Amino acid sequence: SQQGEEDPQALSIQEGENATMNCSYKTSINNLQWYRQNSGRGLVHLILIRSNEREKHSGRLRVTLDTSKKSSSLLITASRAADTASYFCATEGNNDMRFGAGTRLTVKP
């Protein structure tokens, strides 16, 4: 069954604005990862956060994890048109990995 569920399903913002995407999951996890997929291309790994971590940063990306609420958020600051893509969260448990359906982000120039 589907594990990570992202919301919103689609997000449209202006260049320069911040974009926040959320991910919720149902069972215990070892880590949670965020991926980007540009149209027609493979997934690109963005950031991994372990279950004992609460926040991680990478460039313009900020990821938080709240294991008590079983949720994570991905914040992209100062967005650019090139950030237009689908963003997936993936939860990794014992011997499995589950992806959500993704959030489609459109950044308008």
Place this chain on the structure above:
Amino acid sequence: ETGVTQTPRHLVMGMTNKKSLKCEQHLGHNAMYWYKQSAKKPLELMFVYNFKEQTENNSVPSRFSPECPNSSHLFLHLHTLQPEDSALYLCASSQEFDTDTQYFGPGTRLTVL
């Protein structure tokens, strides 16, 4: 470049054909994965190989047959597929299974007529 390559990038096949997808990783990883991404569904994990041994078959129909001859190569053999098998097939690898980041290839876009 992620270090994970997949060929072919696009494949069109009939339901009676037999074809194979190839994945190669140049990262020295020990675990390799096949995923399926259909148009309106979340990414689905199909098979996992850890040190060349299959550790997971996620209820995949037998018309999909994986092969891992060594830790750098992974194949997905296809035969008598159905139109609903049309999807993007992604290969990934990680240093170790279960705890490490997975690196994805560009995928093979498969169309079954």
